Amino acid sequence: MKTHPVTAALLVLGNWKMHLTQQASLSLAKQVAGEVGSEAAGVVQVGICPAFPYLLPVADALMGSPVLLGAQDCHFKPEGAFTGCVSVNMLADVGCAFTLVGHSERRAGQAERDADVRAKALTAISQGLHAVICIGETAAERDDGSFKDVLTRQLLASLPENTSRDMVSIAYEPIWAIGTGRTPSAEDISSVHTHLQAVLSDMVDGPLPRILYGGSVKPNNALEILSLPVVDGVLVGGASIDPSQFANIIQAATQAALKKV
Numbered sequence: 001m002k003t004h005p006v007t008a009a010l011l012v013l014g015n016w017k018m019h020l021t022q023q024a025s026l027s028l029a030k031q032v033a034g035e036v037g038s039e040a041a042g043v044v045q046v047g048i049c050p051a052f053p054y055l056l057p058v059a060d061a062l063m064g065s066p067v068l069l070g071a072q073d074c075h076f077k078p079e080g081a082f083t084g085c086v087s088v089n090m091l092a093d094v095g096c097a098f099t100l101v102g103h104s105e106r107r108a109g110q111a112e113r114d115a116d117v118r119a120k121a122l123t124a125i126s127q128g129l130h131a132v133i134c135i136g137e138t139a140a141e142r143d144d145g146s147f148k149d150v151l152t153r154q155l156l157a158s159l160p161e162n163t164s165r166d167m168v169s170i171a172y173e174p175i176w177a178i179g180t181g182r183t184p185s186a187e188d189i190s191s192v193h194t195h196l197q198a199v200l201s202d203m204v205d206g207p208l209p210r211i212l213y214g215g216s217v218k219p220n221n222a223l224e225i226l227s228l229p230v231v232d233g234v235l236v237g238g239a240s241i242d243p244s245q246f247a248n249i250i251q252a253a254t255q256a257a258l259k260k261v
């Protein structure tokens with residue numbers, strides 16, 4: 001079992017959502033593995049999250065590559081009578097290094113609450129997986145100015161106690177930016193990440209967990225976002241299933257990371 005294998009300064013994670021066939025997943029995984037050059041070694045880690053049925057073949061396709069395999073979700077119990085669900089034990093068993101938890105599409109579609117997200121993160125960590133905890137405000141919460149309070153509340157309630165940088169990352173994903181082509185300004189992203197760092201510093205001893213940005217990350221904005229001192233990576237949806245766009249984002253991360261270290 002791989003144990004909390006996230007070590008690099010910057011993470012570039014691709015969330016493939018409910019896209020692609022098995023063949024397309026395998027071919028994309030091999031292309032991504034081919035894009036992770038030696039110059040990125042140690043400073044950037046790339047991860048991909050295929051749909052559940054394709055985790056095992058993609059794990060085989062990634063064999064010998066530094067690309068991390070991740071899941072898009074997990075159940076909060078390690079096993080049991082939960083029809084249609086997938087446990088972290090199963091994810092670890094097929095080679096997953098990390099799992100997303102609390103993506104806004106699950107919070108909305110499956111009515112996941114912060115307590116569920118927290119329980120999932122805790123179970124993932126206990127099985128050696130790195131948990132990427134997603135939080136984000138709605139357009140209405142951004143517009144009425146309550147978004148920092150909303151994010152604080154989500155973070156406090158979703159982050160398990162006694163975590164550390166190697167166990168969890170936070171993905172700040174404004175819901176209004178996901179799949180819309182709209183992103184907050186660099187100043188707005190910095191302001192939120194700085195706020196989240198302050199909240200985290202009261203919750204975590206030692207080095208703070210990474211804070212990734214997600215929501216319409218594309219080749220044309222990746223370098224600016226990844227170069228922000230308070231951004232520790234990106235969670236990419238749409239652009240992660242386009243091999244050349246994802247390759248450009250990986251290159252931007254390498255450039256940004258080499259400037260940061």
Ligand code: PGA
Binds near residue numbers: 177215217235239
């Ligand atoms: P997007 O999705 O890059 O397509 O906006 C991001 C996400 O949902 O994680």
